[in-house]
Amino acid sequence: MSSADEQEAGFGGRVLARLVKRWRSPPAGSERLVSSEAPTALDRLPAVELAAAVPDPLFIFDGEGTVLFANGAANDAFGPSLPGVSLQLKFRAPEMHELIRQILEREEGPGTIDYSERVPIERVYRVSATPIGHAPGLNMLLFKDQSEARRIDRMRADFIANASHELRTPLASIAGFIETLRGPARDDPAARENFLQIMQNQTSRMARLIDDLLSLSRLEMKPYLRPSEKVDIRQLVGSVIDAMTHLAAETGVTIERDMPDTPVEVAGNRDELVQVFENLIENACKYGSSGGKVIVMVKGGETGESAVSVRDFGPGIAEEHIPRVTERFYRVDVETSRAQKGTGLGLAIVKHILTRHGARLSIRSKLGEGAEFMVHFPAP
Amino acid sequence: MQTQHIMRSFDEELKFLANQIAGMGGHAERMVEQAVTALVNSDTGLAAKVVADDAFLDEKQREIDEKAVIVIARRQPMAGDLREIVGAIRISADLERVGDLGKNIAKRVSAVSETRQPVRLFRGLEALSDLALTQLKGVLDVYATRSADKIALVRDRDNQIDAMYTSLFRELLTYMMEDPRNITACTHLLFCAKNIERIGDHATNIAETVFHIVTGAQMPVERPKEDKSHRVTVDNPDNNGR
Numbered sequence: 279m280s281s282a283d284e285q286e287a288g289f290g291g292r293v294l295a296r297l298v299k300r301w302r303s304p305p306a307g308s309e310r311l312v313s314s315e316a317p318t319a320l321d322r323l324p325a326v327e328l329a330a331a332v333p334d335p336l337f338i339f340d341g342e343g344t345v346l347f348a349n350g351a352a353n354d355a356f357g358p359s360l361p362g363v364s365l366q367l368k369f370r371a372p373e374m375h376e377l378i379r380q381i382l383e384r385e386e387g388p389g390t391i392d393y394s395e396r397v398p399i400e401r402v403y404r405v406s407a408t409p410i411g412h413a414p415g416l417n418m419l420l421f422k423d424q425s426e427a428r429r430i431d432r433m434r435a436d437f438i439a440n441a442s443h444e445l446r447t448p449l450a451s452i453a454g455f456i457e458t459l460r461g462p463a464r465d466d467p468a469a470r471e472n473f474l475q476i477m478q479n480q481t482s483r484m485a486r487l488i489d490d491l492l493s494l495s496r497l498e499m500k501p502y503l504r505p506s507e508k509v510d511i512r513q514l515v516g517s518v519i520d521a522m523t524h525l526a527a528e529t530g531v532t533i534e535r536d537m538p539d540t541p542v543e544v545a546g547n548r549d550e551l552v553q554v555f556e557n558l559i560e561n562a563c564k565y566g567s568s569g570g571k572v573i574v575m576v577k578g579g580e581t582g583e584s585a586v587s588v589r590d591f592g593p594g595i596a597e598e599h600i601p602r603v604t605e606r607f608y609r610v611d612v613e614t615s616r617a618q619k620g621t622g623l624g625l626a627i628v629k630h631i632l633t634r635h636g637a638r639l640s641i642r643s644k645l646g647e648g649a650e651f652m653v654h655f656p657a658p
Numbered sequence: 659m660q661t662q663h664i665m666r667s668f669d670e671e672l673k674f675l676a677n678q679i680a681g682m683g684g685h686a687e688r689m690v691e692q693a694v695t696a697l698v699n700s701d702t703g704l705a706a707k708v709v710a711d712d713a714f715l716d717e718k719q720r721e722i723d724e725k726a727v728i729v730i731a732r733r734q735p736m737a738g739d740l741r742e743i744v745g746a747i748r749i750s751a752d753l754e755r756v757g758d759l760g761k762n763i764a765k766r767v768s769a770v771s772e773t774r775q776p777v778r779l780f781r782g783l784e785a786l787s788d789l790a791l792t793q794l795k796g797v798l799d800v801y802a803t804r805s806a807d808k809i810a811l812v813r814d815r816d817n818q819i820d821a822m823y824t825s826l827f828r829e830l831l832t833y834m835m836e837d838p839r840n841i842t843a844c845t846h847l848l849f850c851a852k853n854i855e856r857i858g859d860h861a862t863n864i865a866e867t868v869f870h871i872v873t874g875a876q877m878p879v880e881r882p883k884e885d886k887s888h889r890v891t892v893d894n895p896d897n898n899g900r
Binding site for chain 2: 341363375397398
């Protein structure tokens, strides 16, 4: 069995090496230089080593569609492939099945398709399937990430649909006050001061909205990669709490900590996770201020899930709103949200970051008893 | 290597069935996705395509049924192999229903888009369909990898779908009370939401079948359902203060 594998790899390696030579198509002189100096190194290059070095997701599969090799980029993008799993099971889209069928039956076809995934995160790839070598049996599937172009399109559409509406409200209010200031309130200093204050509030609201929109779209523009960096969330959440004590004191809330003595490590991006917990704790302080305290708890173990929960004792969220609060611009109560300088995007940002981390957000709340936002991280 | 059968073609037949199921799954996922896109964008052309696509799923289901029966008759499989084949029959039936539900959503597109509807009507529906699609993708991935340990997550998500559906139900009722002209569109959207919620239920069914294929045991008894829409009422504004 192992010797057969070696033979296969050796064979594939030679074929791939030849392909690479043709692909790069260097000028005649340089090719001779390479082949005269190191003829054996390239000839002995194993196919899997070359495939592993490719930065785009790449699968090598046999004549029945069984995955023989998936490179690191493929595992990052589509989750680890178990040996022996067939490509048709892993990629089920109709056009993908058609592409694989064509390549397996050596049928003439375009050889390249556009493949898109909508959930969990919108991704678009240009996929090409190529037989490797002349002998039947080995094929390769290569993915080129095209998500960015799609995301830009989507962002533009989203901006027109959501943001223009959200920005128009404060803008209309400012325009109204300017009109009043130039007209009836021209010589009324008290009203003028009052109106200018309102206008200032509205402009800062617009600025916050733009900040949040930019940060959300920056996140959406990032390529989808499971973060590999190890972060100690106990320490991270602790530093976020330290930074928030000022705000907590302003709203009359004390933040209590309930954390284990040992570090709790998860795979994550530090800056993004800071943003998550800033948003959650800030929300708890603002909307749960009547409860007087916020409890932040970190739970975790060497094995299994780790979790961070942020619990407030404010008015709570009505049941019918709980599933909806992570939608963009969804507000439980427009008046309260405006008063608390909310943009309606905070939890959408939180959810987006957590989806990228493969983590989940669960919300539990009862009216009058406060709310608990819990982030579950998968086992590292 | 112990799992390989002496008769290689039996393995091929099982693999063929699994690949056909995967193909059906991919098709069903695409239909639901496109039906909701057509609904949100009032795209009647795309809706017509979804309706036409359903015939493919029906055909595939018949094919899988026939193939499965032939395999059972010829090989007389036992234990895991038998579960695998019976599971394929059950999963293909669920996927065929998912396709029907997608088709039903697509059929409503022209009725909803007769008058231009505000975006907010669709936002919740999109979020609901994202949940259901994630659920469907999740169970089909579990079917592909046969990892029974991930099935618990699926059930958890089904509860989320039910909660979201209840919330959407209430929201749509509110819109109808605000303005009677919304009633036509909102009623259709209610049915669409119900269809999507049913898709989540079929995904849960598939998860249970996969659990049975992998472990040979039935999944532990379901916890009580979170769908409370049958009890939702909205206060009539005229009766306020009573």
